[in-house]
Amino acid sequence: MIAGQGRLAPAVVAALEDPQVHALEGFAPDIPATPFRLERLVPFLDHLLDSGVTRVVFAGAVRRPRLDPEAFDPRTAQLVPRILAAMQSGDDTALRTVLDIFEESGLSVCSVSEILPDLVPGEGILTGTTSEADRRDAARAAAILRATGPLDLGQGTVVAQGLCLALETLPGTAAMLDFAARHANLRPNPEGARGVFYKAPKPGQDRRIDLPTLGPDSVTQAAAAGLAGIAWEAGGVILLDRDEAVARADAAGLFLWSMPPDA
Known part of the structure; x- marks a missing residue:
């Protein structure tokens, strides 16, 4: 290894x-x-x-x-x-x-998924509830990553009320979520949808290496950013310490959603 x-x-x-x-x-x-x-x-x-x-x-x-x-x-x-x-x-x-x-x-x-297939969740909501606005934000985030994938920027983005608050680049996921937290006031409606953190592999990426990875710390960071939940492409993202991630999401009131790739 x-x-x-x-x-x-x-x-x-x-x-x-x-x-x-x-x-x-x-x-x-x-x-x-x-x-x-x-x-x-x-x-x-x-x-x-x-x-x-x-x-x-x-x-x-x-x-x-x-x-x-x-x-x-x-x-x-x-x-x-x-x-x-x-x-x-x-x-x-x-x-x-x-x-x-x-x-x-x-x-x-x-690939890691060959050795530990349970680390790569299939489709479904692991915990919490998604609103219609959350699902729209997640779909918008997926579209953004599909469009930016050929530019080889990153594997994550934050979308709230249809607007891209942050896009993952070289500094990584934690930096992106910190940026989103510091600019949460840019959401047009303060009482509207709080936003979604979305992860997915880059289009055409070789999935034997560098699959996007989420874990309990991702949940804590998303909660600190005031988001409604985390979504990702089913079958394309590693989720570490699933039980702890779910427990933290429950405690923070976040959803965890493994989305269909074509959602």
Whole structure:
């Protein structure tokens, strides 16, 4: 497993039998992991193959690393133009390139949903009640992400009363929800619909890596932003610690809705 930061990596490790756990240097997860450097990617892949590894799963958050030109080994250096071009083209392109390089070396890449399918909820309302206005806001949010997906910006947005209050970009989900909280007064009707936080994969995204992830902290942040609830694309979003997320939503009076993809 290539582990990143956050709660996802520990959950996946717990479901695996005697995994090798590695992490990109500088992004250590909250579990024991052997670090590796992107500048020595080819020797790292050789090590995996020599150790008998045949399948790899990526789990957890990683930001773009700073590369040291002096640290590249000769074989990885041959990949530099390809890696740099991918990193300059956006996160989705960079991740696709990483997957391609792993698979070209002879390693297959599996998704978190293959290992823990229960982490990816199907359609349905997990808790709470959605109003007609909430459903309109969720549908508007889904349309916004479908439209911005080709721009490779982010996987989340906040919509209230039909207006986009915030769009997830490089700073991430918590920053987006904090922005929405600080601009909640922009809703046209203070007594109207409070708004919906919506998550979905980017259109055409390779779902073996970087699926959007929600959890109890997402619920707490959405409540702090004064929103009515959280919606996401069914089958395309990881929900961590479901029982705790539902409990926090109930306590805050929020709904959690796993929406049909075509809603």
